[in-house]
Amino acid sequence: MNQYRRTNTTVSLINYHFVFCPRYRRKIFLKTEVEERFKTLVQEVCEELKIVIVVLECDQDHTHIFLNALPTLSPADIMAKVKGxxxxxxxxxFPHLRHLPSLWTRSYFVSTAGNVSSDTIKRYVEEQKTRG
Structure with a gap:
């Protein structure tokens, strides 16, 4: 799972696990078309930024993204682009989301994969959909 990224002068392995929520913990992902569109948009943003998505899952009122980024991007830069x-x-x-001045809270959780293996985080994120 550990995928090293090579640029002209840099070899890196920087994996981030992000978790973030809609404002007021609204359950925006109850509608599968919102979840599918969200995932497509995140994929497009990540391709533009040369970020590799390891796994991306949504629960009713939050999302987990586990990704591999180049060292030129900070977690704050990544979240600003994805959330924006x-x-x-x-x-x-989506008309039912139009009245919201912003969709996401300003906060998010981020950790690197240094304390646990990438496989452990990937399995955890994938299991978010199946937990009771």
């Missing part, structure tokens, strides 16, 4: 684009597009495309 997905908030704007989802609110434009």
């Amino acid at each position: 684009i997905t908030s704007k597009k989802l609110r434009e495309e």
Whole structure:
């Protein structure tokens, strides 16, 4: 699972696990079309930033993203882009989200994969959908 990234002068392995929520913990992912569109938008943003998504899962009121990024991007830069684009597009495309001035809270959780293995985090994120 550990995938080293090589640029012209850098070899890196920086895996981040992000968790973030909609404002007021709204259950926006109850509608599968919102979840599917969200995942597509995140994929597009990550491709643009040359980020590799290891796994991406949504629960009713939060999302987990485990990814591999280049060292030129900070976690704050990644979240600003992901949250900014997905908030704007989802609110434009889904009428029931239009009234929200912003979709996401300003906060998020992020950790690196240094304390646990990438496989452990990937398994944890994938299991979020199946837990009771």
